Amino acid sequence: MIKLLAWIGCGFVGTVLLLPTETYTNLIGYYKYVSLFCLIYFIYGFTLALWRGRRSALLQLFGWLVFVATAIHDIAYSNDRIIWIDLQLVPYGFILLVFIEAMELARRFTNAYRTIGTMSDELIAMNRMKDEFLANTSHELKTPASRQDDCSAAANEQTSGRAFVPRACTGAA
Known part of the structure; x- marks a missing residue:
């Protein structure tokens, strides 16, 4: 599953590098769906780790949930579905996720x-x-x-x- 998603991601990168702007702009919707699927797959993996009793899976699951929520918000915002928050939130979600991962790495060390x-x-x-x-x-x-x-x-x-x-x-x- 991971290899398939990696190859799909490489395909999207290839379209950006090799095809004209109009072509890969038309594919952006598919990219959003693949991104959402990947993020849901991450959430599934961390939920499974939490269910198996892995250490700190709850903290990482929280960080990824926040990041996924911000990604969903930004996808809806780019499709003009959300108009009440006029701000891209993924950078803030990503900063929170990096901070949580840094805390986890420090705890492991x-x-x-x-x-x-x-x-x-x-x-x-x-x-x-x-x-x-x-x-x-x-x-x-x-x-x-x-x-x-x-x-x-x-x-x-x-x-x-x-x-x-x-x-x-x-x-x-």
Whole structure:
């Protein structure tokens, strides 16, 4: 659906760039209908996100509803259907939408930095635990190794004629 709408939009842009003014001016009504359909599709998407419990979908839905309302007003105004407000409202709706999207983006960055800070603290704690584990493991591994070194030294001394053998090497504890 999105690709189809994108191709239709490219077709409208192509008519503006390639065809004479009279031709694309006659197509402006179709452009308005496609624009309204796209905006309704956006509203459907944000309503679906709100229904699925997505964060901040309500705020974005509100922003898009205001923008769609201003777009509908301006389309009706350009067709001489509204005469009581002599003003184009889409720029104001767009500014509100951009402000809402900026707030949402700032909220997401704040949450991301908060998550990064929490994960960093957890990684530091896990690194400390790893260091303690390696220190304990190293100590535990060195103790039998030093016994083996003593036993091998004793065996070397025994072969050289000395008769001293440590108790740990004989199996007597």
